[in-house]
Amino acid sequence: MPTSNHQDWIRTASEIDRFERIEAFFNDHAYEPHRHDTYAIGRTLSGVQSFHYQGVMQHSQQGMTMVLHPDEKHDGESGTQDGFRYRMVYIEPAKIQPILKGKPLPFIQHGISTDPRLFKATNTFLQSIENHMEVLEEEDALYDLAMALNEISVQPLSQRLSFDYRAAEQAREFIHAVSERNISLDDLEKSIGRDRWSLSRDFRLLFGTSPHRYLTMRRLEKVKINLIKGASLVAAATDAGFYDQSHMTRHFKQAFGLSPAHWKKINHLP
Structure with missing residues (x-):
């Protein structure tokens, strides 16, 4: 097992094809500004994990839960000279939507929460990555997480918008089926039977990112x-x-x- 004496490392759980779970240590600078289309949900195990989020520097410490929203740009660095160690799970919005039944995605303000409900709901996903997770265990944990996120979320104005969840889900399935092809919004429109711009808007709202x-x-x-x-x-x-x-x-x-x-x-x- 890697140690944390000034050597950066990442360890990835074996179930990467179902949920990507990692544990990592970074001594100083970790990540350049970037964004991914999943929720990045984690907790800092030691040190201070600092990152820019929505234009403000945030600092995660033990006892807090990080919830970085899909497609929100962020970076990562140590807030002290001792480095930081953390665990993270990456959750696709598409895995949460069947539980939310097609609601706009929950948003956690500032990317950090001290709410005990969320901390408890993330325990299963953020346990040691050496612990194998059974499928039913993952599904139960996903339900608890979705409910906790929904309970403490800042409700966006988009809650008032109408949208077509069925069409957006069909578009997502189509993308998976042709992921190695160079497809266009025109292909999605013809396959799904919904106007491309309305479909693109609904896709962003429900899955947190654009089709491309x-x-x-x-x-x-x-x-x-x-x-x-x-x-x-x-x-x-x-x-x-x-x-x-x-x-x-x-x-x-x-x-x-x-x-x-x-x-x-x-x-x-x-």
């Missing part, structure tokens, strides 16, 4: 899995549907704040 960003992130998830399995950067890029390695690398850094080569170097399976 959603497609790109699914490809990047496949890249991560392939890199962990030992694939080269070139092979991981082409297998996931990117034009070439440089195309993949550009999107990887924008999504995760690290280059894929550096991410692969410091990542360890338990």
